[in-house]
Amino acid sequence: MLTKAVPEQQDWNALTDEDFRAIFRDWVDQNCPAHLRFMRKQRPVFDEVAEWYHALARKGWLSPVWPQEHGGMGLNAAKHIVYVEEWARLGCPRIPDHGIGLTGPLLIEFGTEAQKDFFLPRILSGEHVWCQGYSEPNAGSDLASLRTSAVRDGDEFVINGQKIWTTLAHCANWILLLARTDKEAAKPQNGITVLLVDLTSPGVVVRTIPNLREEADFCEVFFDNVRVPAKNVVGEVNAGWALAKAVLGHERIFLGAPSRPEYALTRLEMLAEDRGAFDDPAFRSRFAKLRLDLYDLGSAFERFAKVLREGGTLGADVSVLKLFCTELYQRITEETLAVAGEEARYYDDLPLGDGGHVDAMNLFLDARAPAIFGGSNEIQRNILAKAVLGLPSR
Known part of the structure; x- marks a missing residue:
């Protein structure tokens, strides 16, 4: 519940995380189109989500970490984490975000004034994708x-x-x-x-x-x-190498955010209840382990988030978060296919008795990619071995 009224434009970082979360959640509930929530397609093209993109732009909430003078929200790391958490929890569709998350921050930090004046407004308007x-x-x-x-x-x-x-x-x-x-x-x-x-x-x-x-x-x-x-x-x-690395910043943490495995475990639970899988003690044991692992992932994520909230910088050990998250996501979706049995071969959503559905195969296939993009899990293990454990290259 909000503790105070807030104006339309303000210093969002001055709010408590709880107040900011409530404001953001309320606005999304009222403005994100229902047919775009929890989209089956993980990376829709611009035209498919243009109405949501423009709604965010009109509100001034399209670019969470850009400074307000450039049309952004100016969120610090703590508030950005809240923004991303609520985005996932509410099922907002992913927008084509390379302009918002990569090109814009790069130009704001390293671009010329002419580049900023030309490109930044066109990113916000959707003219440039x-x-x-x-x-x-x-x-x-x-x-x-x-x-x-x-x-x-x-x-x-x-x-x-x-x-x-x-x-x-x-x-x-x-x-x-x-x-x-x-x-x-x-x-x-x-x-x-x-x-x-x-x-x-x-x-x-x-x-x-x-x-x-x-x-x-x-x-x-x-x-x-x-x-x-x-x-x-x-x-x-x-000098482009340094620039390419500089824009990563604290966003590395989101490669290990628990939102994907959270959603997948919810779908597994729905399917298991519908198919009677919880009658099997062996399944109950496996499900309990997955849920406990998800709790551990949430705790690990919060540990790294706390570093950012206190103004710290993430070290190489953040790589463990991506490993934990992506491999848990895969194990959950593999268990979902096991519960689906023969129906697992269907790419279409599996119907449930209450009229709902579970996108079992879609989630299984989606879980293959996160272990590769953003630096493959093999690369993350090398980073941990060299930078954290101090192991030799050979």
């Missing part, structure tokens, strides 16, 4: 080995190369691109530059890659002598 051009066929987890090149030619750079696993590139019109501008640099990280590239430029080809659920949310993007104005370089030439 962004994607992230980082990974390449031979440069995924080892991103520093990227080979897409950008060669200076007067007031332009000429780009050649390929990006892959570029999420939602087929519905984007701009890409935040990492390209190699110095092939002779002593360290490969030192020869990389960040460029803002218009995907409607001649020489750009985007091809979709269907995922396990036959949704086209991944793409490969080809650049064939694509000319980009030099004014679209962000920061300094050859």
Whole structure:
């Protein structure tokens, strides 16, 4: 319950977390369209969620961590965690968010005034929809080995190369691109530059890659002598590696947020009750372990969140959160298929006796991806081994 009335525009960080949570939840309940809640599709394209995107923009709540002078909410880490938690709990659809979460913060911190004036309003209006051009066929987890090149030619750079696993590139019109501008640099990280590239430029080809659920949310993007104005370089030439890492900030914690396994465990419980699985002592034991693991994940998440709330910085040990979360999510969805039995082969939602449904196979397939994106779980284990345990590379 709110302890005081709040004006439309204000310092949200001055509120208690409970008051901010109540305000955000109430507004979402009234403004997020019902047909977009808990969407089966995890990464909808812009047109599918445009009404929600524009509703957030009109409210001024589209960009939670941008400063208010740039049209954001100016949330600190603690309030941002509340924002994300309630977003997931209320089933808000994911919006194409590379402009909000990546390009915008990068420009706010490192961009020129001209870049901020041009690009930031167009992100908020939805005129520019962004994607992230980082990974390449031979440069995924080892991103520093990227080979897409950008060669200076007067007031332009000429780009050649390929990006892959570029999420939602087929519905984007701009890409935040990492390209190699110095092939002779002593360290490969030192020869990389960040460029803002218009995907409607001649020489750009985007091809979709269907995922396990036959949704086209991944793409490969080809650049064939694509000319980009030099004014679209962000920061300094050859200094893009530091910029690419800088925008991650405290958002790394959200790769281990318990929202996905929480939702999956709820669906498992619904299916188990409907199918009588709780009559089996062995299942009750497995379910209890999953629920206890979820409690442990929530406690671990809260431990890292507390660091941010107190103004601290997350260390390499936050990688354990992603490992715990993604592997728990997979175990829950595997158990859901076991309860579904022969029906597990169906991709369509499984009907329940009370008129509800459970998206068993959809969740199982969705659980495969989080262990790969955002730095694969193998990479997270290497980080923990080297940076936390101090183990040698060989």
